[in-house]
Amino acid sequence: MKAAQKLDEEALTAIFDQFAPAIYKYTLRLCHDSIVADNIVGDVFAQLLEQFGAGKGPRTNLRSYLYQTAYHLVVDRSRDNQHNAPLEVAMGAYEGGQFSPTQSQIEERVMMEALISAMNTELTEDQRHVIILRFLEDFSLKETAEIIGKEVNNIKVIQNRGIAKLRKAMGLHLEEEDDDEW
Amino acid sequence: MGFDAPDRDIIDLLTKLKGAESEYPQHLLAAQRQRYLRRMAEVSVGIGAGIEVQSAVKPAASSTTSAVASKLVETALVLAIVVEAGAAAYVHRKKLSDLVQNVFRSAEVQEIFSPSVMTTPVTTAILNPEHTLTVSVGNTATPILPTVSASPPELGVFPTLTPIPALAGETLPAGATATQVEINETPSPDEENGDNGNHYGQTPKPERTKDNNGNDDKPPREDNGEPPKDNGGPPQKDPKPTKSK
Numbered sequence: 001m002k003a004a005q006k007l008d009e010e011a012l013t014a015i016f017d018q019f020a021p022a023i024y025k026y027t028l029r030l031c032h033d034s035i036v037a038d039n040i041v042g043d044v045f046a047q048l049l050e051q052f053g054a055g056k057g058p059r060t061n062l063r064s065y066l067y068q069t070a071y072h073l074v075v076d077r078s079r080d081n082q083h084n085a086p087l088e089v090a091m092g093a094y095e096g097g098q099f100s101p102t103q104s105q106i107e108e109r110v111m112m113e114a115l116i117s118a119m120n121t122e123l124t125e126d127q128r129h130v131i132i133l134r135f136l137e138d139f140s141l142k143e144t145a146e147i148i149g150k151e152v153n154n155i156k157v158i159q160n161r162g163i164a165k166l167r168k169a170m171g172l173h174l175e176e177e178d179d180d181e182w
Numbered sequence: 183m184g185f186d187a188p189d190r191d192i193i194d195l196l197t198k199l200k201g202a203e204s205e206y207p208q209h210l211l212a213a214q215r216q217r218y219l220r221r222m223a224e225v226s227v228g229i230g231a232g233i234e235v236q237s238a239v240k241p242a243a244s245s246t247t248s249a250v251a252s253k254l255v256e257t258a259l260v261l262a263i264v265v266e267a268g269a270a271a272y273v274h275r276k277k278l279s280d281l282v283q284n285v286f287r288s289a290e291v292q293e294i295f296s297p298s299v300m301t302t303p304v305t306t307a308i309l310n311p312e313h314t315l316t317v318s319v320g321n322t323a324t325p326i327l328p329t330v331s332a333s334p335p336e337l338g339v340f341p342t343l344t345p346i347p348a349l350a351g352e353t354l355p356a357g358a359t360a361t362q363v364e365i366n367e368t369p370s371p372d373e374e375n376g377d378n379g380n381h382y383g384q385t386p387k388p389e390r391t392k393d394n395n396g397n398d399d400k401p402p403r404e405d406n407g408e409p410p411k412d413n414g415g416p417p418q419k420d421p422k423p424t425k426s427k
Contacts, residue, residue: 007226016218021206028204038210045218053225108198115195135196163185166192 001062005052012052016045019063022137023070029132030074040073061146067137068147071129111170118169126150127162134159 003011020041027037044066051057058065119128126148133139133147145152185193271278
């Protein structure tokens with residue numbers, strides 16, 4: 001961090017190599033568009049360089065700072081552009097023909113798609129964001145509160161409500177599958 | 183943080199979803215990295231030039247802030263002094279009023295003891311010739327003022343603000359010269375000089391300039407203190423009125 005604040009080239013390059021892919025995945029989950037996610041990654045690290053050049057920028061938790069910046073940029077873009085990419089973008093790893101998926105893998109993919117669908121349709125924006133940060137990005141409650149800009153207790157409530165909604169949606173989906181089987 | 187069993191299933195699915203997501207496309211990542219390195223070089227160059235500018239600007243900015251701070255401190259100090267002076271004046275208002283009154287009284291005393299303007303020709307005409315005012319000044323009337331300013335050479339001025347009039351026969355104060363103004367004391371009427379203060383009839387009468395109504399042969403009347411008399415005897419009486427027949 002100190003080397004990066006002094007605009008050391010090696011330190012700044014290491015920061016990009018470490019956090020750029022994670023920021024891309026995170027923004028892809030929020031905006032569902034790979035081009036937009038790529039642009040947001042460039043904007044996040046450009047803003048980081050400006051802050052370091054001005055003698056400002058994060059002092060301790062760089063990761064939280066980058067995710068917070070990406071979140072604000074996603075929110076700004078979503079206000080300007082209401083377009084959402086298809087859900088299959090988030091499941092690109094499952095596409096490909098080099099291996100034959102097994103039964104379990106197919107079932108697992110179906111569950112994943114149901115989960116993604118529930119996250120996009122059943123949850124509010126804050127609930128989806130909290131669940132992404134907490135369970136997909138492995139942030140703590142405190143870090144999640146700092147990124148979103150809410151209190152820790154509020155984050156707990158949002159998280160529990162989001163999980164309850166997903167459980168309810170997945171439970172209905174499982175009941176439907178059972179009904180289909182019958 | 184503990185979760186219930188149904189919630190654990192959802193969390194496990196979310197964990198699996200994390201691993202199943204697509205990676206950052208390599209061509210997009212490489213292009214973004216190049217742009218980042220180029221920007222980093224620009225910022226480094228700009229910082230190097232900006233440091234020199236900031237070093238020149240910072241003293242001015244700091245001096246500006248320090249000047250503003252110093253003005254504020256100065257204003258605060260002046261206000262504090264004024265407030266303290268007002269409070270002290272209020273506390274010692276009696277003493278201050280006494281002091282002011284003393285100052286004005288001394289000014290009035292100075293005015294009382296200041297000698298007036300003296301003019302020799304008019305003064306000697308009115309008063310008894312025996313009582314003269316010896317004013318060793320030129321023929322002009324010069325006011326004697328209680329100042330220490332430059333004065334005519336005939337006047338000897340004391341090096342004090344208040345002149346001390348010298349009485350006849352008194353010793354002059356130290357530093358005074360013989361050319362000081364001498365003012366003789368007005369003699370009192372009770373002295374043994376035969377002057378009781380009554381000068382009635384002592385004013386000289388002017389000479390007559392007009393004709394005496396045809397009576398030029400007759401000498402002028404003597405002034406013996408008697409009222410003037412008519413030619414002839416006693417005043418004629420009015421003729422008695424005659425009775426009409």
